[in-house]
Amino acid sequence: MTADKTGFEVPEQMRDFAEKSVDQARKAFDDFMGATHKAVSNVEESANVVQAEAADVNKKALGYAEEHVDAAFKFAQELVKASNVEDMMKLQQDYLRTQMESLGEQAREFSNSATKAVSEATKAAQKD
Template identity: 70%
Template structure:
């Protein structure tokens, strides 16, 4: 047993218990910090994956917007050169059909890109 100058003694069992308690608290804290660091890394990985996916979607969207503006200018040029109402109607019909086809394809591509981005983010969050 340990004693101090005043005659106060700490039983060995209590000292062992206190030492074990400190060791357990230290281990619990170390485990908590390890889990926290893992969670932070996971969030950072998810954020990077999300940013990458958002960049892909943004690039595609910008490309599609440019394509639509280009098509609108070509259509306007054709309309200016049209000789009669029948040609105007034909140009309008062709333009609308092509734009709807392009929109359908672009929607499918954007959906696929967004799905890939979401999957990457989900995978990054799991790691």
């Protein structure tokens, strides 16, 4: 007995099914990659927004520090000119009151900046 050595032929229906499966897998992969690129882009945009807002906060902090050092030097200059303890105590009281008011305002500004940063980052992340 001799075996037929012509080879195995894949039926047309099997080839059509395999081709459709590969096409569907390719489409699913392309859709996945598109969604991935979009997500990465949104994250990058959010990071850029947060970075810009952080730079703004850093500039404010540096400005506030400069204001406080300047106020401390002015206070020191006035203090050395005081002629008695009562004047020194009044200067100290005024300096502390002014600094507390300034710190309160700066805390509000920091809070507003942080709220804005979160809001902007959220908007950037939700962009389509």
